[in-house]
Amino acid sequence: MNVAVLTFEAFNELDSFVVAALLNRLSEEGVRAYITAPTETVVSKNGVAVQAQKPLEFANEADAVVIGSGMKSAEVAADPKIRAVLKLDPARQLIASQCSGAFLLAALRLVEPGRPICTDLASAPAIKALGFTTPGKPFHAEGDVASAGGCLSSQYLATWIAARALGLEAAERMIWGAAPVGEKDAWVERALSAVRPFLRLSAAA
Amino acid sequence: MNVAVLTFEAFNELDSFVVAALLNRLSEEGVRAYITAPTETVVSKNGVAVQAQKPLEFANEADAVVIGSGMKSAEVAADPKIRAVLKLDPARQLIASQCSGAFLLAALRLVEPGRPICTDLASAPAIKALGFTTPGKPFHAEGDVASAGGCLSSQYLATWIAARALGLEAAERMIWGAAPVGEKDAWVERALSAVRPFLRLSAAA
Numbered sequence: 389m390n391v392a393v394l395t396f397e398a399f400n401e402l403d404s405f406v407v408a409a410l411l412n413r414l415s416e417e418g419v420r421a422y423i424t425a426p427t428e429t430v431v432s433k434n435g436v437a438v439q440a441q442k443p444l445e446f447a448n449e450a451d452a453v454v455i456g457s458g459m460k461s462a463e464v465a466a467d468p469k470i471r472a473v474l475k476l477d478p479a480r481q482l483i484a485s486q487c488s489g490a491f492l493l494a495a496l497r498l499v500e501p502g503r504p505i506c507t508d509l510a511s512a513p514a515i516k517a518l519g520f521t522t523p524g525k526p527f528h529a530e531g532d533v534a535s536a537g538g539c540l541s542s543q544y545l546a547t548w549i550a551a552r553a554l555g556l557e558a559a560e561r562m563i564w565g566a567a568p569v570g571e572k573d574a575w576v577e578r579a580l581s582a583v584r585p586f587l588r589l590s591a592a593a
Numbered sequence: 594m595n596v597a598v599l600t601f602e603a604f605n606e607l608d609s610f611v612v613a614a615l616l617n618r619l620s621e622e623g624v625r626a627y628i629t630a631p632t633e634t635v636v637s638k639n640g641v642a643v644q645a646q647k648p649l650e651f652a653n654e655a656d657a658v659v660i661g662s663g664m665k666s667a668e669v670a671a672d673p674k675i676r677a678v679l680k681l682d683p684a685r686q687l688i689a690s691q692c693s694g695a696f697l698l699a700a701l702r703l704v705e706p707g708r709p710i711c712t713d714l715a716s717a718p719a720i721k722a723l724g725f726t727t728p729g730k731p732f733h734a735e736g737d738v739a740s741a742g743g744c745l746s747s748q749y750l751a752t753w754i755a756a757r758a759l760g761l762e763a764a765e766r767m768i769w770g771a772a773p774v775g776e777k778d779a780w781v782e783r784a785l786s787a788v789r790p791f792l793r794l795s796a797a798a
Contacts, residue, residue: 401614402771405641409606409744412639423641434617436610436628439642509774526773539614540748540780541773566607568731568746568787569714575745582773 389553391421392442392450394489396470398433398459402539403486407454410546413562419553421454422446426470433459448475452482452549455489457539462514465491482552484534484545490515493535504528506537529586547579551587556580594758596626597647597655599694601675603638603664607744608691612659615751618767624758626659627651631675638664653680657687657754660694662744667719670696687757689739689750695720698740709733711742734791749787756792761785 391411395404404423411421423430424447425440432438447453453476464470476483476496485493490507494515499505501519505528512522526541528534529548536545543563550559560576567575596616600609609628616626628635629652630645637643652658658681669675681688681701690698695712699720704710706724710733717727731746733739734753741750748768755764765781772780 401610405606405610408641409637409639415639421639432614434614434620434626435646436613437644441640506774523775525775536773538773538775538777539771541776543745544773566744568741568743568749569711570728570730570743571746572743 389419389451390449391419391452391454391549392424392447393421393454393456394444394447394492395423395425395430395438395440395456396458396460396464397427397430399430400457400487400539401432401434401436403458403489403542404456406540406542407486407546407549410543410562410566411549413565414550414554414558417554417558419550424450426473444470444473448473450481452553453484454545454549455483455485455492457487457489457508461488461491461511465495471495478532482532482534482549484536484549486536486542486545487511487539490535493533494518494520498533499530499535503530504535506535506541508537508539512537527582527586529583534586541582543579544582548583548586551583556587594624594656595654596624596657596659596754597629597652598626598659598661599649599652599697600628600630600635600643600645600661601663601665601669602632602635604635605662605692605744606637606639606641608663608694608747609661611745611747612691612751612754615748615767615771616754618770619755619759619763622759622763624755629655631678649675649678653678655686657758658689659750659754660688660690660697662692662694662713666693666696666716670700676700683737687737687739687754689734689741689754691741691747691750692716692744695740698738699723699725703738704735704740708735709740711740711746713742713744717742732787732791734788739791746787748784752784753788753791756788761792
C-alpha cells in the first residue's frame with residue numbers, strides 16, 4: 389500500500405508529518421507513505437524547506453491519498469493546474485483530507501454537498517458556505533473517503549488508513565509504538581474509538 | 594524565546610516536527626522554533642530530506658534546546674565533533690530530550706547518573722545501562738532539564754517549554770489550537786497534567 393501525503397506550499401508540518409511518520413511505522417508490513425508535492429521543494433508555514441519524495445502525479449496511482457493542510461489550501465483547491473493533474477478515484481483509492489485539505493476534497497467533489505466534512509475550526513465556516521456540514525468531531529468517513537479536523541487528529545487518519553490496509557491489529561500496533569510511554573493503551577483506545585464507527589472491515593480484520 | 598530543535602541524520606519526523614510546529618503556534622507571542630542540524634540538509638529515517646533552518650551552533654545561543662531522536666542517536670551522542678560544538682547550559686537554557694535524544698542528554702551530563710530520564714521503550718535498557726533510571730512515564734523534568742518518551746509525548750515537551758516561556762495559559766492555547774475538533778479540552782487537560790507536577794511557575798503564571 390503506497391500512500392501519497394499531498395503537501396503544498398505553506399503546509400502545516402503536523403498535518404503532513406504525523407500521518408506520514410505513523411504510517412511508515414508499518415513499512416515492514418508493506419505500507420509506505422511519501423511526501424508528495426507539485427514542486428521539487430515545498431516550504432512549510434514555519435519556513436522549513438522539504439524535498440518532495442514523489443511528484444503530484446503519484447497521487448493518481450497511490451493506494452491511499454491524504455490531502456494535507458496549510459496556509460494556501462483555498463488557493464490550491466482553486467488552482468486549475470493542480471486540479472487537472474489529480475485524477476483521484478475512491479473506487480480504487482482511500483482518500484482523506486486533513487484540516488483545510490477539506491477545500492481540495494470539496495473542490496474535487498469527492499464528497500457530495502450536503503454530506504459531512506471534518507475540518508479545523510478556522511476552515512469550518514467556508515466549508516459550510518460551500519454546502520457541506522461540519523460535524524463538531526475529529527474524524528468522519530463514508531466508505532472510502534474520510535476527513536479529519538484539528539492538526540493532531542492526523543493520527544486518526546493514519547489509524548483509519550492502517551486499519552483499512554492491514555486491519556485493526558496493525559493500526560493498534562502503529563499507535564502503540566508511537567504513543568507516550570505509560571499511556572500507550574489509552575492512546576490506542578482513543579484512536580480506535582475515533583475511527584471504529586466508520587470501519588467496514590472484513591471478517592478477517 | 595528561540596528554540597533549537599536538534600535534528601540529526603535518520604531523524605524521527607514526529608519528534609522534531611511535533612514540538613517545532615506546536616511551539617511555532619506561539620510565534621506571534623515571541624516563541625520561534627527552528628530545525629537545527631549539523632549539516633545543511635538532513636534526511637529522516639523515512640527518507641524525507643529537510644533543509645536545516647539553523648546550524649548546530651545555534652543551539653548554544655537558543656533559549657531552549659530540544660534534542661530530537663532518530664536511528665543514529667547513539668552515534669550522535671558519541672560523536673566528538675557534535676559534542677565539541679554543543680555548549681549547552683541549563684543555567685541559562687531550557688533543555689529537553691525526546692526519546693533516543695536521551696543519549697545525547699546523558700552524554701553531555703545534563704542529567705546526573707542515578708537520576709531519571711524518560712525515553713522510548715527501545716532506548717530504555719541502554720539508558721539504564723548508563724546508570725540512569727527510566728520512569729515508566731511520558732515526561733519528567735528537574736529544574737530546567739526535561740525528557741520525554743514515546744514519539745507523541747513530544748507534545749508534552751512543547752507544553753512544558755510553552756508554559757515555562759509564557760505561562761500555563763499560553764501552553765493551553767497552543768494545545769487547544771492543534772487538538773482534534775470536539776476533543777480540545779481533554780487534550781489540553783492531558784498535556785497540562787503531564788507537565789504540571791514539574792513546573793515551578795511564578796505566581797503570575
